[in-house]
Amino acid sequence: MTMQTEPYVLNVGPVHPSTHGVFRMRVTLDGEVVINVEPVFGYLHRGIEKLAEERTYTGIIPLTDRLDYVASMTNNAAYCMAVEKLAGIEVPERGEYIRVIMSELQRVAAHFISMGSFLNDCGSYFTPFLLMFRERERITDLFEMVCGQRLMYNYIRPGGVSQDLPDEFVPALKTMLEQMKKYIEEHEKLLKENEILIARSRGVGILPKEMAINIGASGPTLRSAGVKWDIRKADPYSVYNRFEFDIPVGEQGDCYDRYRVRMEEVKQSFRIVEQAVKQLPGGPVRAEVPQLIRPPKGETYAHIEAPTGELGFYLVSDGGIAPYRCHIRAPSLMNLTVLRDMMIGWKLQDLIVIFGSFAITMGEVDR
């Protein structure tokens, strides 16, 4: 006689240690196997796109800090690029270099959090997570040095950055880069071929190449599927074409590949920072920009490679002091599209690993 099972619905979240924010999955299970997932979100919806319509162009920057709140620098950078494109503002060379340094350090800091929490989900409970947080502290220390803030920077402004680097920044950065090499080595020794990590994530949650493109995935999620697409190379912005770096890609698009792509990207980011510090020119850090920016009538789209993927701002101006429309292309939201298709057929414990491997930030999904 065969046993009859009845599917039942389980709520994962909204408040659950593995959802990294307030995210809910209505999971239908057949025994332990997932047969349907319905993502429910919006718990963190603050209406940032609407709020932006009644603020000045510079007044919106603090709002962008609160999108992907572990990568505020890149949010600032993407938004400011859109404003500059709309208003025709040229950024001085030193400003561009500082932006690149900040963006790459931010990428490392964000990847440390996403890798740490992913490893947490895989079962290596809090040891690598706290190690990564300890190293991330060094980067937030540097950010504090330049702008006085550790999380919500509001540092990158239309026309450049808010203030020049302090004298002690470059020596501190060089020391950090030197020490970080040792840490990366240590981390790789600990986890690269870790048996438990590989058992939990190798071959789990495979995202095929065609599907990754079709669902609009970007960032490490897309590259882990073997697509060599990075906005920094595909559509170079700022001064990225002056640096040498590689785009790491995955082989089969599983959770382990997504972790590996992030780790390799961290190494590439340090490579870029090293080159940028070496080439760092002198001069002003910010162009002369009026206090109230009134871009001419028109619309524009600017995008950058943020830690989670392609972050874009679509701005429409009617000639006033506030944008007529400000749409944010949030990479986390787009990467979530595939969640349901990827989770069906896997077991409940894999669901946590798959979700963790995407490194979603809810601030960006809900906006």
Add this chain to the structure above:
Amino acid sequence: MTVALAAVDVQKKIEAKFPGTTSIEKNAILVKAESLLDVMSFLKKSPDLAFDYMTTITAVDYFDYFEVIYLLVSMEKNHGLTIKTRVFDREQPSLPSVISLWHSADYQEREIYDLMGISFKGHPNLKRIVLWPEFKGYPQRRDYLQ
């Protein structure tokens, strides 16, 4: 560098196949709503355009009409194009869904439905995405008052 294709050149190709469906608006192609799906399908499947990646869909409220903007990219050819379409009905605005061509339209069309109130015909799961189901009104519209 992602090349922004000249809208005029692409429009010629579309007009050869679907005459009278498009016009030029700055460097974007404005497509009539009723032929949107045909044109999009052509853009995706035509081998020299090959738009395999739908970056963004967004909507802007201009009071007289809603403008829906599609940003397309071809990863294979590394070029991009902006497609626009307009909906004039303010009471029950509706457009064909492009989800059958690009699955990335799924959440974005739901978001536009949620915040701007444009419904997409052919979308399999069109319901509110960030606001709760009982919510009244469409807050992203310019005339929305709390």
